[in-house]
Amino acid sequence: MTTALPTALFIPGEPLDLTSSLTSGQCFRWRVDDAGRWTGALGGDVVRLSPASGGAIAVESAPSPPDETAKALAGYFRIGDDLAAVQRRICWDERVSEGVAAYPGMRVLRQEPWETLAAFILSSTSNMPRISRTVELLAETFGERVTLNGAARRTFPSPERLAEAGESRLRELGCGFRAPYLAEAAAAVASGALPLDALRGAPYADALAALTSLRGVGDKIADCVMLFALDKTEAFPIDRWALKVLREWYGLPVNAKYAEAREWAWSRFGADAGYANQCLFWLVRQSTRPLRSIATIEPPQAERRAWP
DNA sequence: TAATAACCTCGCAA
DNA sequence: ATTGCGAGGTTAT
Numbered sequence: 457m458t459t460a461l462p463t464a465l466f467i468p469g470e471p472l473d474l475t476s477s478l479t480s481g482q483c484f485r486w487r488v489d490d491a492g493r494w495t496g497a498l499g500g501d502v503v504r505l506s507p508a509s510g511g512a513i514a515v516e517s518a519p520s521p522p523d524e525t526a527k528a529l530a531g532y533f534r535i536g537d538d539l540a541a542v543q544r545r546i547c548w549d550e551r552v553s554e555g556v557a558a559y560p561g562m563r564v565l566r567q568e569p570w571e572t573l574a575a576f577i578l579s580s581t582s583n584m585p586r587i588s589r590t591v592e593l594l595a596e597t598f599g600e601r602v603t604l605n606g607a608a609r610r611t612f613p614s615p616e617r618l619a620e621a622g623e624s625r626l627r628e629l630g631c632g633f634r635a636p637y638l639a640e641a642a643a644a645v646a647s648g649a650l651p652l653d654a655l656r657g658a659p660y661a662d663a664l665a666a667l668t669s670l671r672g673v674g675d676k677i678a679d680c681v682m683l684f685a686l687d688k689t690e691a692f693p694i695d696r697w698a699l700k701v702l703r704e705w706y707g708l709p710v711n712a713k714y715a716e717a718r719e720w721a722w723s724r725f726g727a728d729a730g731y732a733n734q735c736l737f738w739l740v741r742q743s744t745r746p747l748r749s750i751a752t753i754e755p756p757q758a759e760r761r762a763w764p
Numbered sequence: 765t766a767a768t769a770a771c772c773t774c775g776c777a778a
Numbered sequence: 779a780t781t782g783c784g785a786g787g788t789t790a791t
Contacts, residue, residue, distance in 0.1 A: 481786065576786090579786055579787080580771095580786085580787040580788065581771080581772090581784085581785060581786085581787055581788085582772095582773085582774095582785060582786075582787090583774090583775095583784090583785045583786070584785095584786075585774095585775090586773075586774065586775090586785080587786085589774095627772080630772080630773065630774090631772080631773095632771075632772025632773055633770085633771040633772045633773095633788095634771090634772080634787095634788095635772085637788085671788085671789075672787085672788065672789085673787095673788080674787060674788050674789085675787095675788095676786080676787060676788090677786095677787070677788085680786085693786080695786040695787080696785085696786065696787085697786060698786085711766090737786080741786085
């Protein structure tokens with residue numbers, strides 16, 4: 457027997473572009489079909505998002521009812537942030553302005569802390585396709601199966617589950633040298649030694665210290681987790697792309713340390729540094745497929761600002 | 765303190 | 779075909 461498929465309408469009331477928000481390297485499990493419908497696994501649910509007219513989004517989900525999921529989506533996409541206001545505050549920067557113009561509806565996400573930590577531990581010296589593949593394989597192997605109108609997905613496995621799996625099993629699944637890091641992080645979260653969820657309410661410095669106490673988690677990965685899951689919009693993750701941007705567009709000295717670059721970002725963008733970072737990162741990542749061509753992008757001399 | 769391998773694995777050049 | 783190299787880092791020496 458078939459039942460009518462319940463659908464709810466999610467009306468963000470804010471700029472929201474699913475494509476840039478869901479493909480800009482913050483998350484790894486959303487898939488889009490030819491019709492532009494996005495399918496993901498959110499918490500314990502399979503979720504399907506279908507862009508409708510007027511910026512509305514049709515939501516299907518299971519097992520949670522779609523109207524409940526629609527509310528959760530407001531949190532996931534940080535609809536509480538006034539994106540236009542954020543953009544006005546950081547658009548005086550020419551490069552950030554380019555990013556805003558190119559991706560006007562790109563949101564910074566508020567994802568689940570554990571899944572985000574696990575995914576970014578796996579991101580070390582890797583690339584987006586491989587991260588996605590490994591995350592998906594972990595879900596496929598250890599996650600709970602959930603179905604939506606015949607389509608099946610799996611939830612991201614709990615820390616308990618991955619801790620139980622252990623390093624060797626995680627290696628078998630392609631985690632490589634990150635396997636012990638992931639296993640240890642899972643154990644720390646499962647045991648309560650690392651109160652991940654509580655870090656949402658903690659100051660940046662405290663969250664940073666807690667996260668980097670884990671093996672395999674340094675400044676960059678900690679910043680990703682803080683920005684994409686722990687409500688630290690001031691976090692400014694500096695990967696090799698961001699580093700290249702800082703050096704080539706902003707004149708960051710080659711010998712500058714991570715902490716110095718972070719301080720600079722704060723002096724420039726303050727609490728909006730994370731949004732500025734996302735604009736810059738995705739701009740450079742999209743505009744220069746091969747790493748080598750980035751050197752050809754030089755700002756006009758007049759746009760350069762002296763390094764403080 | 766600062767530089768430099770080493771670490772898993774995979775996909776894609778050469 | 780086979781090999782070498784780098785990919786959204788971090789740790790150990």
